Amino acid sequence: MTTLDPRGADTASPSATVDGDTVLSRRYRALTLGIISVVSLVAFEASAVNTAMPVAAHALDGVELYAYAFSGYFTASLFAMVLSGEWCDRRGPLVPLFTGIAGFCAGLLISGSAQRMWMFVGGRAVQGVGGGLVIVALYVVVGRAYPERLRPAVLAAFSAAWVLPVIVGPLAAGTVTEQLGWRWVFLAIPVLVLLPLSVMLPALRALPTGDLTPAMDRRRILLALGVAAGAGLLQYAAQDLGWVSLAPAVAGLALLVPCVLRLLPTGTFRAARGLPSVILLRGIAAGAFLGAESFVPLMLVSERGLSATLAGLSLTGGGLSWTLGSYTQSRPRLEPHRERLMGLGMLLIALALGMAPLALLEPVPVWIVAVAWVIGGYGMGLAVSSASVLLLKLSRPGEEGGNSASLQVSDALGNIVLLGLGGVLFVSFGGGSVAAEGGHAGAAAATGGSHPAAFVAVYVAMATVALVGALVTTRLRPQATTGHATADDVSSIPPVGGAPR
Missing domain, CATH: 1.20.5 (Single alpha-helices involved in coiled-coils or other helix-helix interfaces)
Incomplete structure (x- = not known):
């Protein structure tokens, strides 16, 4: 196992830091604020688009293509994440980051000015390419600009940057959509990107080059x-x-x-010790929690008669506790216990997913879901942020881009696979009629279309997956090496695979 050791003699090198430096010290302040601003804008767009999408689809007479506006973004970002990792390892993160931001903004402009739904979906795909390039490049920036002891704090700031957008985004997007039109939800964001770019550009140019690979794979x-x-x-x-x-x-x-x-790295799907298990766990955690989360508003609206606004607000606490969990894992005194923290996080996620379907019982108050999501969000903060810290720690110099891309690909695949599994279970247990009637509060229950078993099937399946993730956390620490890599310790083997796992 080797840790990051960026090369370079300039003053921005992590090796030149002093022990008293923090992520907001003069040396890092501009870069940290720029990164947080970019992540916040991406988070705001992600929160706002869910509010504006139904109106946009109806306005463009393309409701039948509604789902593709989301899947187009997600699928395009899968490809872009790997491309960004190779690009960063070859040229450094500066060019991929700014290309990604440009692509993200171009996609917003295409979607915001679209006259047909297929143009809108195409814009979302372009936006996905930009988003995939950006997220991996930002992880590489963290690996090359900050010393190891500051990386947990920076990654905690990533989570904190989502707090305000998660709270304000839907309300702001709803107001803009009603007062100015849905297009401005997409067209306004590119202008807001200019300021954080100008703040962080000098610091990005001063980054050490590190160990670069000779060519893209x-x-x-x-x-x-x-x-x-x-x-x-x-x-x-x-x-x-x-x-x-x-x-x-x-x-x-x-x-x-x-x-x-x-x-993905060799051994990922058999949970080999070290880096492969870190990458596998990221997909399990993200897919289980977010796959279940997508059914929460529908359950509360169709089974308990809540308004869409109240149903959505039940998830807000999860965003706040996610940030708290991320902050907790960043404490230096907890560093020796990182693997146990991740195990605790997965158990909390499983607990939350097991609590959520209790809201289907009439005597149980609906706020049980809000409580469950606070618990699950805290678990996600512990597990997901720690996975990012461990990945950077286990990556060799020059490989942080490819490994960060693998982490993000696992995250995206976990979402796609487990969301798909949840959808199949939901329909198989009779939830199709709920989905068709669930756009109005209580409609499914009023027409006899209530199918609580469909929701139970989803949450039980996702809770089971989270428990599997808790077992994977016992495989995160690489075995003590004896001078050579073993078949079950592949933390130092390059992630560019060739053999079946």
Whole structure:
């Protein structure tokens, strides 16, 4: 196992820091504030788009393409994450970061000015490419600009940057949509990006170059393209579980499975000790929690008669406690216990997902969901932020870009696979009628379309996955090496795979 050791003699080198430095010390202040501002804008857009999307789809007469506006972003970002990792390792994070920001803004402008729904979906895909480039480049910036002891605090700031957008985003987007029109939710954000870019540019230019790879791995980029195409086909097939969907589902699996086996680090899917288990855990945590979260508003609206606003607000506490959990894991005195913190986080996630379906019982108050999501959000803060810290710690110099890309790919795949699993379970247990009638409070219950078993199936499945994640946390610490890598300790083996896992 080796830790990051960025090379470079300039004063921005992490090795030149003093023990008293913090992420807001003069040396790092501009870069930290710039990073937080960029993450905040991305977070605001992510929160706001959910509010504006229904209006946009109706205005463009494209409700049938509604789901593709989300999956197009997600699928395109899968490919861009790997491309960004290779690009960062080859050239450093500056060019990929600014290219990604430009692509993200271009996608917003395309969607905001679209006259047809297919143009809107195309804009979202362009935005996804930009978002994928940005997120991986930011992780590489953290790895190269900050010393190891400050990285937990920076990654905690990533989570903190989501707090205000999660609270304000839906309300602000709703007001803008009603008063100015849905297009301004997309068109206004590119202008706001200019200030943080100007603040962080000097600090980014002063970054040490570190160890750069001689050339991009084109094979790895092609594998990422295969993963994105396969995931897109599976998402298309999941829209309709009839026989017609069989062909794209088979084609999607044929592309996805072999490509992802060769894209992620060796041993990822058997939870090999060290880096592979860190990457696997990220996908498990994100997919289980966010896969269950997508069904919470629908459950509260259709089964308990809440308004859409109140149902959405039940998740707000989770965003706040996520930040608190991320802050907790950043405390220096807890560093020796990081793996145990991640195990605790996964258990808290499982507990939260087990508590949520209790709201289906009439005597149980609906605020049980809000309490559950506070618990689960805290667990996510412990697990997800710690996974990022461990990944940077276990990455060798020059590999942080590729490994960060693998982490993000695992996150995205976890969301796609477990959301798809949740959707299949939901429909299989009779939830299709709920989804069709759930746009109005209490509609499903009023028409006899209530199917609590559909929600229970989803939450039980996701809680089970979270418990599996708790077991994976016992595999995060690499075995003590004896001078050579063993078959079960691949933390120092490059992530560019070739053999099946």
